Amino acid sequence: MEKIKIGLLGIGTVGGGVWEILQTNKEEIIKNCGCEIEVEKILVRDANKKRDTSIPQGKFTSDFDEILQNKEIQILVEVMGGIEPAREYILKAIKAGKHIVTANKALLAQHGVEISQAALDRGVKLYYEASVAGGIPIIHPLKESLGGNKIQKIMGILNGTTNYILTKMTNEKVDFATVLKEAQDKGYAEADPTADIEGFDAAHKLTILSTLAFGTPVKFEDVYREGITKITPMDIEYARELGYAIKLLAIGKEEEDGLELRVHPTFIAKDHPLASVNDSFNAVFVKGNAVGDLMFYGRGAGDLPTGSAVVGDIMSIVKAMGNKEILKDGFTQDLSKKVKSVSDIEGEYYLRLVVEDNPGVLGKIANLFGVNNVSLSSVIQKGESVSPVSLVFITHVAKEGDIQATLQEIKSMKEVVEISNLIRVENGRERGEA
């Protein structure tokens, strides 16, 4: 099996996520790109420091040249952040013919032209899916699937911290300073929160998105920027009354007389898909002249979501590098995974019946559920005056087979007029698992 070796600059939140994904999902990665990806060296400030990690000590180095001059390292992954020395290292690696993956939005927003031109001139790949909206695929779709569109508008919730603060202010009717303090105490907001709350972070990301969407180098300084510090619970309440939510939006539009580029708190209509993007989630709304309205929603930060985007970029480069573009996908995999029979599926169920309103009917039915190992979470029997009446049940998690067995027995009861409907329930609990 071929091994592709990468050099990692930095092992903070994102770098740690990249390392973890490369270990945990090794099997998927090999299946999807045809070879193993190995971290050869990791650049850190102090290579001798004791670290609480499973990473072998020998991987660390404090000397960038050790990575630069290692011909076996074909891809440089920059997740150290900041402008310098990240910029210098990337430019040197490009010159040395290494492909680049970076998650560095500030760097790209301010030096994207220089770095992209260097990569273009040297003929190496430069991928940066992780630089905008963390794990959400948005850079690649803009450059690939949506390439045949004239993009007319982009509107993004691109900063998780401010979206978390605005969501809290909305739900709990508390003021900005209180929520910010709480977010800082919990580690959701930085000790110096300026980059987030004043919109710099969102403006960096908008610079990158607009450059790609409108096909012209956008200058970070040209983005109008206003933060969320002046938003009050009173404004949020008026917004609600008038049918809006308040979100910090990063907006890019191309109109006949020029581009509009701005980051500011915005009243957005309640029925717009962006209005219900809450907590620390990010979303990017895109309007193309062919595709119409699109929205991409997901986690905009965090070790594994951002690491997911970085690893995806590495894999794309690996596939393109080795002329391995044509690889087995699901259709051409030999392995055949077992499909569960419906009776083995576990879930919750909604059941609606019509029954004669005799004493004891509800008890009899509830008992049949119990006998078949199905427990109930909700029962609705409306106080209707005339028999027959509707009975509605929602079960806890149960096997479909047990549900079907219960149904058969209920059906045979003389008091049961009709089994009106059985509908499966997805309770949304999976959102909490993420």
Add this chain to the structure above:
Amino acid sequence: MEKIKIGLLGIGTVGGGVWEILQTNKEEIIKNCGCEIEVEKILVRDANKKRDTSIPQGKFTSDFDEILQNKEIQILVEVMGGIEPAREYILKAIKAGKHIVTANKALLAQHGVEISQAALDRGVKLYYEASVAGGIPIIHPLKESLGGNKIQKIMGILNGTTNYILTKMTNEKVDFATVLKEAQDKGYAEADPTADIEGFDAAHKLTILSTLAFGTPVKFEDVYREGITKITPMDIEYARELGYAIKLLAIGKEEEDGLELRVHPTFIAKDHPLASVNDSFNAVFVKGNAVGDLMFYGRGAGDLPTGSAVVGDIMSIVKAMGNKEILKDGFTQDLSKKVKSVSDIEGEYYLRLVVEDNPGVLGKIANLFGVNNVSLSSVIQKGESVSPVSLVFITHVAKEGDIQATLQEIKSMKEVVEISNLIRVENGRERGEA
């Protein structure tokens, strides 16, 4: 300028969309893939039929061999639908070394393994972004950006017709048969609606998504399938009462004991992102072990949205074909587009003031708006008893420069205690424009 020639099989809804996009967005396409894409031949049943179209008559042919044997045609675009002869034509074109783009979900769900294997063996590309969820980029993200994830779950609203019907039933409390009839009269549903309302269409799409997500060839016959014909307004009302919406979901999960593959009406918690996907919109919710929860939302059908996905696929092939992978993107484009100054931006505005509650103050302020060409859409003055009081305005569309001028004049009024906040409004009207 190099020209890439394609052969088009079929010129129905999707084919027409592809043709239109290739003409309208020629400039974007050249910019994004470095060459022009030209439709060389279009396969139709009757090449001599008079057509109400701008397509030159000479493009049409009824003879597939004319496309197959034309060495200049490097990409075959199949948008004719159905199993045969689409399958036969695609297999022949693969043998002849042509790359394939197809939008044919039924074909891929039933013969995806055969076709993918043929393409893999011959070393040609096979792209089918348009086969699932129309214009929404989902196939490429699954294969590229998310390649480093173990995908745990996919839940999709993959059929626009049934989502439209369920939305109407929910909002207007009418029964299934009535809404279906109306949808058929308006052309939103087919005369024979079986493929949509019985879930076959969604099951085809789930077969393709699950095959890619779980990396194993999924059989269409293994997908459990139940349509929406038994859903009643009463079920929808109970769902609402219990905190759910009813959606036709296509669900694929990988669990330790096997895959779950099913299409059926589902109770989905009101606060789940899928619950607010309404009308004919599609959405795909994906959960990966690294990226967490993602959702992709947009138009799942229609000539231009589906055509957008087809054209994106053609462009991806063109880029990979000619080793033109490294192309100019926004960062490296020479052209520099003008950025509008904020004062030239047009929009609606929310303004909150605190004023002394003297007679005539509201009139004076309203007058200042008028003098500066700003008209008002809402005014809120609560009947508070003590001065000073809050005044809230929402404007119609106005220039930011005029708003700022108005603000200056308002600020200088002696009755104005404070200008509390000015927040921009995105009214969501753009959704109607799509």
